[in-house]
Structures are given as C-alpha cells and as structure tokens.
Amino acid sequence: MTHSVITKEMKAAIGVESEPVVNEVEKGAIIKFAQAIGDQNPAFNNEQAARNTKYGGLTAPPTFLRSMKLGKARAEIVKPYSATLDGGSKWEYFEPVRPGDQITVTHYLADLHERQGKLGNMLMIVRETKYTNQFDKIVVLQRSTEINYQPTK
Amino acid sequence: MAQQIYFDDVEEGFEIPSLRKDPTTQQLVKYAGASGDYYQIHYDKDFALRNNLPDVILHGALKNAFLGQLMTDFAGPDGDLKALHVQYRVMDIPGNPLLGRGIVRKKYVQDGKNFVECEIWLEDQQGQITTPGHGVVTLPARA
Numbered sequence A: 001m002t003h004s005v006i007t008k009e010m011k012a013a014i015g016v017e018s019e020p021v022v023n024e025v026e027k028g029a030i031i032k033f034a035q036a037i038g039d040q041n042p043a044f045n046n047e048q049a050a051r052n053t054k055y056g057g058l059t060a061p062p063t064f065l066r067s068m069k070l071g072k073a074r075a076e077i078v079k080p081y082s083a084t085l086d087g088g089s090k091w092e093y094f095e096p097v098r099p100g101d102q103i104t105v106t107h108y109l110a111d112l113h114e115r116q117g118k119l120g121n122m123l124m125i126v127r128e129t130k131y132t133n134q135f136d137k138i139v140v141l142q143r144s145t146e147i148n149y150q151p152t153k
Numbered sequence B: 001m002a003q004q005i006y007f008d009d010v011e012e013g014f015e016i017p018s019l020r021k022d023p024t025t026q027q028l029v030k031y032a033g034a035s036g037d038y039y040q041i042h043y044d045k046d047f048a049l050r051n052n053l054p055d056v057i058l059h060g061a062l063k064n065a066f067l068g069q070l071m072t073d074f075a076g077p078d079g080d081l082k083a084l085h086v087q088y089r090v091m092d093i094p095g096n097p098l099l100g101r102g103i104v105r106k107k108y109v110q111d112g113k114n115f116v117e118c119e120i121w122l123e124d125q126q127g128q129i130t131t132p133g134h135g136v137v138t139l140p141a142r143a
Helices: A008-013 A027-037 B025-035 B045-050 B060-075
Strands: A021-024 A083-093 A102-117 A120-132 A138-149 B015-021 B080-087 B098-110 B113-123 B129-138
Touching: A008 A102, A027 B025, A027 B060, A083 B060, B015 B060, B015 B113, B025 B060, B060 B080, B060 B098, B060 B113, B060 B129, B098 B129
Parallel strands: none
Antiparallel strands: A021 A102, A083 A138, A083 B080, A102 A120, A120 A138, B015 B098, B080 B129, B098 B113, B113 B129
16 A cells, blocks of 8 residues: 555544433333344343343343444544445443443544455444443443445446 | 253354344334434435445344344343454345354353353355354353
C-alpha cells in the first residue's frame, strides 16, 4: 500500500468514549426480538415457563443488545470509502439481561487498520460497546468490525 | 424446556446438535423492526440491486443471532453462554436455508466453572461456510 487512508484526525478519535445513553429493557421487546430471530426457547419467550429457570423469569437472547440505542459519539471519523459492510462481532457475557434492567450503553472506536482483500483496499473499523446495568455491573462487552471499502462500479 | 447436557457428556471433537434456520424476506422485516436496523439492503430489493447485491441479504446480526441460538440451545437451561464470536464471510439471501453446526474444541475447569469452547458456523445448502465463529459456554457437571 502506497499511503495510508488513516489520518491523524482519525487516530485521535480512537479511545474517545461516546456520550452514555440509558435504555430500559422491556419485556415485550425481548419477546418480539426472540420471535424475530425465530428462537422458541421459553427462557426468552414465555414468562411463566421462564419462572422455572435459574433466573426465575425472562432473560434476553444473546444478541438482543443490538437493539439498544447508542449514545452520540464525541469524536467521529470521516470514512474514506463510500460503502460499509458489517464484518462481524465478538461478545463477552458477564450478567444476564432481564426485563426492567436499565442498561447504560457507551461505545468507542477501538482500532483502525487497513487490509487488502476481495473488496480491494479495505479499512477495518473496530468499535467496542459496553453495556452496564443499574447495579453498575458490566453486562456485556461487544467488539464489532465494520468493513469500509470502495465499490468497483 | 430442552434436555440439559452435562460437562461430563462432551469431549473434544463432540459435534453439538445442529440448528436449521429458514430465513425468509418476512423474517428480515421482522428482524429490522425488532433490532432497529432499517438499512434497505435487507428488505428493498430495488435498493439492494442498485448496490450491486444479488438480492436483499440477511443482516449479519441475524446470522449472529442464529449462532447465539445454536449456543444457548447447546448450553441448555442450566448452562450459560460466556462468549460468542462471529464473522460474516459470505452474504446469505432469504429463501436459502442455513444450518448451524459446531464442534467442541476444548473443555476445561477454571475458577470452579466448566468451560466448553466450540468452533461454530453457519453453512448453506451447498455446504459452504458463510458465517464462521467461536462460542464458549459453561455447563453443569453431573452430581
């Protein structure tokens, strides 16, 4: 690669935490999410059946937190290419997510790196999102990768 | 409630129960509503075609959810999902069934908990792996 698309301004955005935003976990939203992904597990769908689980009630499916609102970034980057694809996610789970939980969401840009691949020059944008509950416990950490690239046509 | 699998029952190389999913365009719309991801490539075919895509495509996050289900089904009511890592390698389109599969790669006890690490993936009907990943669960031990 002759020159990097990662500018000084972009590097300066790494590690800058977003504004926090609090999301309340609604029971109906959990059930709607479970139904949308086609997961019949009673732990996610049926309050009465979930009473008999170790959590004594409904919990959210593993990727439910995708539906949470994100806080406004305090440092934004201007993406060098016009198209972006979701590359993947890495989740770490610490606490269950329950109806009524107040989840504080913050995120920050964790890493930028360039790669050559099927899509040509790609900028990999890695963000980390932290979900904390009302007991100040980290519930989930999520690291997601966006692939920014220039479409050929 | 599904039957519980125990730490004692799995060994490295154990194949976890597979999960078949049949995504439809309707499911993509439901997922868009439930997740709040309204990017048009997932439900507006004209928009998708204009973006050089073959059709509307599955949300990567929906495939992530399928692999989440594969792991929570495997962990059972007394197990817990501890980590999940997925990569969206190949696009999938509605109407094409996907099969979630996994193999136990490692089991160990740490801090009194029974960890099982699995290589997991979604494959299409041609057997092509579109979504590789990795999942870690804790399982109860037989008393």
